[in-house]
Amino acid sequence: MADDEEGPGAPSPTEVQERVLRYWEATGVPARAYGGRPDGPIFRFTDGPPGVNGPPHLGHTEPGTLKDVQLRYRRMRGDRIVSAKAGWDCHGLPVEIAIEKKHGLKSKREIEAFGVEAFCEECRATALDYATVWREMARRQGYWLDYDRPYRTMDAPYIESVWWALKTLFDRGLLEKGHYVLPYCPRCETTLSSHEVAQGYREASDPSVTVRFPLEDAPRDLLVWTTTPWTLPANLLVVAHPDREYAVVRRPEGRDVVLASDALPRYFPEGAEVVARLTGRELAGAAYRPPFSAAGPGPGRYRVVLDGFVSATEGTGLVHCAPSFGPDDYRIGAREKVGVFDPLDSRGVFGEAVGIVRGRSFKAADPILLHDLAARGLVVRSETLRHTYPFCWRCDHALLYRAIDSWFVRTSRITDALVRHNRATRWIPPYLRDGRFGNFLTEAKDWALSRSRYWGTPLPVWVCAEGHPTCVGSFAELAERSGAPLPPGFDPHRVTVDRIVLPCATCGAPSRREPYTIDVWFDSGSAPFAQYHYPFEPGPFDPAAPLDYVSEAIDQTRGWFYTLLVIATAIFDRPAFRVSLTHEFLLEETGRKMSKSKGQVLEPLALLDRFGGDAIRWLFLSQDFTAPIRVGPTTLEKAGHRTLGTLRNVVAFHLENAAADRLPPAGSAPAPDARLDRWLLSRLEATREDVTAALEAYDPRPAATALRELVDDLSTWYVRRSRPRFWAPADRPDRRAAHATLSYTLAEVARLFAPLAPFTAEWVFQEVRGTRFEDAEASVHLAGWPARGAERDRTLEAGMAELRALVEVGRELRQRAGVRSRIPLAELVLFGEASAELEGLGAEGLELLGDELHVKRVIRVPAAARANYPEAAWAVREEGGRPIAAISRTPSPELLEEGLAREVARRLQQARKELGLRYLDRIRVTVSAPGALGAALRARRSSLASDLLAEPFEIVAEPLEPGPDVRSWDIDGTRVSARIVRAVPTDPRAGAGP
């Protein structure tokens, strides 16, 4: 700040950020800080690995901020961070889809023609395409992790650890093959897990049709409702509810129809003729003609069966059942032993079995099938329904549910343990534990783990012709079982691993690898141990210890949080994490959802450049991030302003003031006498307590609030009230005490801010301590967390709060008296007994009050007679019918004069400022003021001159000639003008200027 290029005032947030980044990078501060103190208590953390084959959006800065606050706090506290590694999620469909697009590949057949090995190589090459952009975003928001040595889910050691985990599950009977109905993406030609599906629900229009199923042995038709006409060719059964009543309704247009009685109003006008009523049970067994004959005959097919799942609120109470295409359908089909019929190929296209839609994709078959049914008079009603439907979370294609072979993690067998371990974790906000997350656990379905894809961790299971599985848990085991050493630099991906044939562990017959990769969420859920190549290499991972802290967005209740818990429970039988801090998504400034697919994305790097990382951090931290937060240029502009901007300005004031007399930074904690100083130190300690408690509790919100209030107090009370002390000569003890107190406080404030606003905090710390951004050791982030400071003086804090309330009362009285603050008033009277707290401030308190309100005398009158203070002479404030305070209304001529002289002084100060002068710049002044005002000025000439650093300071009666150096004002009807000239130019360039 001593540089002459830098003018007075605080630097912009961007300047602060640039300066700090340069310092950090030049001296290597982050690398020293990442891991915390090597011998400190362990703080277990894992960064959830983002997929980085695409660019980040602004929303990704929010979890980074919340993680970073806690990590910085822990480091300053002296903890060892395990681990401080960044991680990248490298596998999976997002990467594959990018390569498919690049080469115009449209199906798995085309990928195989292209060559799986080459395809995977390209996936590997592009998986981290945007890692540098992500890293840059972290850099500019001040998210400190080790990005030089990240863990990567595609690395061989990582995969080996995942294999170890899978083998552990396999040995415990928790990894099995099954044939179930699963969500399936026909474009990607693979199954998805339920938590992947959960990410992709959206509004869609589908047909809603009611179709006649004619009964074989009665002149009646069953009315069957469906929203998926394409499943009708696969129909094998109709399901009725056993206990509901069904009605047989006479229809003029054709045969009688059967439907649930309570569905009648939805289909027919009141008064429809009901010819019979019967229960579902009585319907059971009735045979019908299926709408299409594709599936062909089979035992038990095409009859009414019973089940309780039939909905009472939708449809006809008679449900079409195609066992291939729905979980309930499958269950009922299996129970009734009618087999399955699936006319679709792996791409969801109809084959030969259903001639009229052969070659059509499943959804495209709907209108053709409906047309055919209508032509046969079987369609009773056909409408369009808007409802939520699942789409592929990565390629956006409509999903279907189909029965298919898949490998499962049997999460349904460990539900109790999942629930128990979840109960031992702390969620912020707390309702997630038993709410959204807890509910999901109790309903946990088996985790469909396998994917029929290419770029992923290969499922380490080999199967012989007999179907015996052999699970491999390490590369050594693979080599041993296969009887041949693995090639040097063995890469476990497809196709290399597919070529390895093993003897079956059960029967010795040759076994081939199951051609699946696994769900990428198993990769990321393994991160806490796989990043250390556990259990193959020594490392800090402790199988008994949950992570101390994770933080992600709310959607991860179905994603990473979930897979972490499943894996921790199934393998280590413990909770996955002690504390989860979960935030809601960001909204655009307009309140709309931030969408990555719809363009209009706020470019995070540009915004971070423009407003600085601390602005966006503060935006998240000072609001309730458990609710959606709106972000945009306008909100960011304001975000850091109030608190961080004010702090920068206090520091700028302090620096300039200290530089003026070359006062050194405070060393240790000062022990000042002045009440104002002691009050500030007490407030500082109170804030330290609050911030520490908040961060100990993992919730930065109260910390941000406490810091904001401290900065407010610092700026609007401490500095303002201390101004005369700061202007005093440098050898005055009071000046030194004020300086030391402010210097010390600002350095401590910097440490308290460091976890939340690391750039601003670093700048404050360096500037206030005069360390000049030179030495890594001097970084605030290596400075340690503030220890307990001076004992709080709660009486003083309360007394000062009361005093400030009295100032507000006084201001109101002045307003009512109609006298501007610049004109001193004679007397302020306080009525009644002072509180003990206020009493504690002593005479100094009253002086301070008088000073602040510009009143010559403040007295306290215990027992007041209201009549002694008539309205004409006094403005009186009453509360509850009793007078609280009174101020004398009318200033004497002397007071008036003093006020006017002050007014002139103020305008001259204003002029100094407008001329861009610094504290120590001297000026030459000639003031023209007539009559009494002139006399008043003359009487105060010497003090005015020294205040204004004006020499000479002349006062004349005659008007000044107008000119460029002359300003003139009208002060309460008196014409005043002044010529102000810089005495000695401080800046050579300014001196040579125009």
Added chain:
RNA sequence: GGGCCCGUAGCUUAGUUUGGCUGGAGCACCCGGCUGAUAACCGGGAGGUCGUCGGUUCAAAUCCGACCGGGCCCA
């Protein structure tokens, strides 16, 4: 249809767990003041059916119930 969360001034919100003074504050607006760091600050004004209705209570933004509206998750 089920679960969870939310609804306080034009906007952002504190207060709700544990019922109690006149429901605070910031931004924006109007009037006034102050200002040798500040896009700062201070006083006054205007702006509130505390989503609606009902209940409990001496007392309800706060507790209970129903409903309305919004969001998210799941069927």
